Amino acid sequence: MTSQIQQRKPKKQWSLQDFEIGKPLGKGKFGRVYLAREAKSKYIVALKVIFKEQIEKYQLHHQLRREMEIQTSLRHPNVLRLYGWFHDDERIYLILEYAHGGELYRELRKTGHLSEKQAATYIASLTQALAYCHEKHVIHRDIKPENLLLDHEGRLKIADFGWSVQSRSKRHTMCGTLDYLAPEMVENKAHDYAVDNWTLGILCYEFLYGVPPFEAESQKETFRRIMKVDLSFPSTPQVSAEAKDLISRLLVKDSSKRLSLQKIMDHPWIIKNADCTCTCSK
Secondary structure, three states: HHHHHHOOOOOOOOOHHHHHEEEEEEOOOOEEEEEEEEOOOEEEEEEEEEHHHHHHHHOOOHHHHHHHHHHHHOOOEOOHHHHEEOOOOOEEEEEEOOOOEEHHHHHHHHHHOOOHHHHHHHHHHHHHHHHHHHHEEOOOOOOHHHHEEEEEOOOEEEOOOOOOEEEEOOOOOOOHHHHHHHHHHHHHOEEHHHHHHHHHHHHHHHHOOOOOOOOOOOOHHHHHHHOOOOOOOOOOOOOHHHHHHHHHOOOOOOOOOOOHHHHHHHHHHHHOOOHHHHHOOO
């Protein structure tokens, strides 16, 4: 599909007539996602439909343009592809890779928590994808189960680059999702790539225990727990000492002391548990 789209794009603009629209896959604040088939090649894609009125209302032009530019430039087996886009008077359409397995969030809610092998495989996949993004100077800033999709082989795909930024310098915008925010973001300090490393620690915990580590009754209490790094490990479900060690080395307040992405891949828990067939496909 990529080559077909790249070959066709210079010759003609995409339009809705090029696609057969199927069932809705999801609904967000600014639009909907539909299953679609490119009429000529019969290739299945996901079509994200965004309403221009909403973009105007919330003044998201710059953010959307940045998201589209970043995601189009990324080529990694664990990053959802954005093949192209087009628009009409009322809507913007993003042509996305279709992830047959849907949101990892749904799987996590269904099972309660993941096995250590599953969790380690997903963390290794995410780590490799983020290492690639960071090499391209892209910080994702909103890694969470709702933004992680699974393809037909169960391979993890990072989606939704709405809060991502391409920058070599530290950033100051507080963004992302409450339970996944790094302490430097909560404290409105400058941040860099290490915010993604923090989120890997949060996700690893959530995969294994079913809830994020600093979840609390109120936003204020969650903020307090994040700033204190008020981390504890419940007795159930049973989680290995190696997994707890990895989480503890990522959820460190001083961002310069968090485990690097390379060291995550070399960590004994990852080496012992991650399924290389899902994480080593380049």
